[in-house]
Amino acid sequence: MTITPDLLPWQEADWQHLVRYITGQRIPQAVLFAGNKGIGKSRLAERFAHSLLCSQTDTNGLPCGQCHSCQLVNAQTHPDYIRLNPEEPGKAIKVDQIRHILSVLSLKPQYEANRVVIVEPADQLNISAVNAFLKFLEEPSERTVLLLITDKPSRLPATLMSRCQKVYFSKPDPERVKQWLFDQGIKKDSELLLSVSKGSPLLALDYASNNTLELRRKCFDQWLDIAALRTHPYIVSEQWVKLDPALLLTWITGWVTDLIKCCFHLPAERLINRDLFEDLHKSAQTLELSRLYSVYDLMLTSRNRIDTQLNKQLLFDELLIEWAQLNEK
Template identity: 50%
Template sequence: MTLANRLLPWQQQNWEHLCSYIVQKRIPQALLITGNKGLGKQQLADQFAAALLCATPKADGIACGLCNSCLLINAETHPDFIRLQPEEPGKDITIGQIRNLITRLTLKPQFETHRVVIINPADKMNNAAANAFLKCLEEPTERTLIILITEKPAKLPATIVSRCQKMPVATPDRETVVAWLAETLQRDADKNKTLYANVSLAQGAPLLALEYANDETLTLRNDCFNAWVAIAKQLKSPVMIAEDWHKLPASPLIFWITSWVIDLTKCFYHPKTENLYNPDLNGQLQELSQRLELKGLYKLYDLLLAGRQRLDTQINKQLLFEEILIQWRELNRSQ
């Protein structure tokens, strides 16, 4: 890991709060950093960890990047900097991992500063792991800070949350995100509607918008929306589209569909374009809304909410999309 040694522009207030812990010499035993995906929660935690471990931090609190501790962090060999995450993507953090952590924490930090543990995503601790982890919070070891990172704090046991200092990372305003994205990609924000579309698609999360801009997620979203419109016009089969869609990442696709339904509902009240989830699709959404009724949209919305909750189960995703798309077709056919 190589630290950038600079803050993301929307994190300044969070950073000042973290620096106050250092200035006041009141480092919490546990810190819970929350916020939507793509806001840089991990980067913020890394910067704070580096600042605590750095021998000669800068005036603004950022780690120097040159001392022995910083070099060890960049080489991922610092003995007092511990990361804990699922051993495989999509898996849980296990009780075995937590027990290994507890064993390591029984030893004193090897340097004279602090020891930092970052657990991300913290909500991936299974029940047994969470219960075992509670011991770390109930019996804290000296000069040790545990940072928990999660997009889903509601999934953490209340006994863990109550023992942490909270730091929510807020989503910045759209203009800040667009300006940062334009600078990062070296594009003209005033002339590039694609930047705004990516920011809207990412729900204002800057790093997610950057990821979308680099991997052409917007193109995939547009292809899916065109298929959605084709079903509404009875030009394509819901079953055939569902067969294609089940090969795509289900969570973002369900979100896209949900956002289209929300926007269609808003269209009944003639909203400003910028108030839509998908302002770049405004024309087609307005056209679709004229052939629909709110009652049917609400039923489809309820189905989508239920589908989102079932994504973490062993659900047949193709059948889920078939159910959604068939209901969408029937909603349009009845008009």
């Protein structure tokens, strides 16, 4: 049995690109996988890693599944297959972790094929971790390939970017994804799911299986309640921090984006949140565009703050109070 992930239908071209590295025998020392969340970057990186680790890849660059390396990969005990993640989800990757890895990487790989290090998410490397890593990125030890995965490439320092081959994943074709979602058993709302997840298929699937649309509707109603002064921001933010703060921030940013679009009288199909068009449109008529933009700016700033040490409840307090005040006049 093999644990190599299957190729998702929209990844064919990207995969061929990666395979050419192997078949052409010009494997780069570092590859950066950049693209939206939920598009299948990790799966593809894993698949690529398995191919790199295998000592007898076939002509299509696929792992043989038989050799000793492949057996070790399948047993998840391959010594040359290293993953570097934050110690806790959402926290930074610390310099100590890098130093530990570097001491391992200073030795030769244990098997005759390549050694692979997957760093995910690469944007969570803190500044000292990046600096400790730079030297190695430039001159890695032999047969070692680094795969860096990120959905926020703009947050990576230029010194890191410049040392990597970049593979950018574009948004997959919606029709193809809809078909795929249908095959996965998502029979309804696939259009909306895809729109809310910004075209990321895996995220859409995740939303569908967790009933996320329902939660989103509930949060949106609370958001409207704040605007109508039916509830106080702090009461809502207290509940929201217990959910997924990063996700909620994405949602409210989406709502504000759509409000701005509504101010310019864009039709419903151009919105991210088509199902909320009625409410958004009504709300937009009473709002002042310039102040809406300042709330939007605050949301963008908050997106950079959400992964830091800052108190998340206070962060939502601020956003929601500003939102409430926008609606006061």
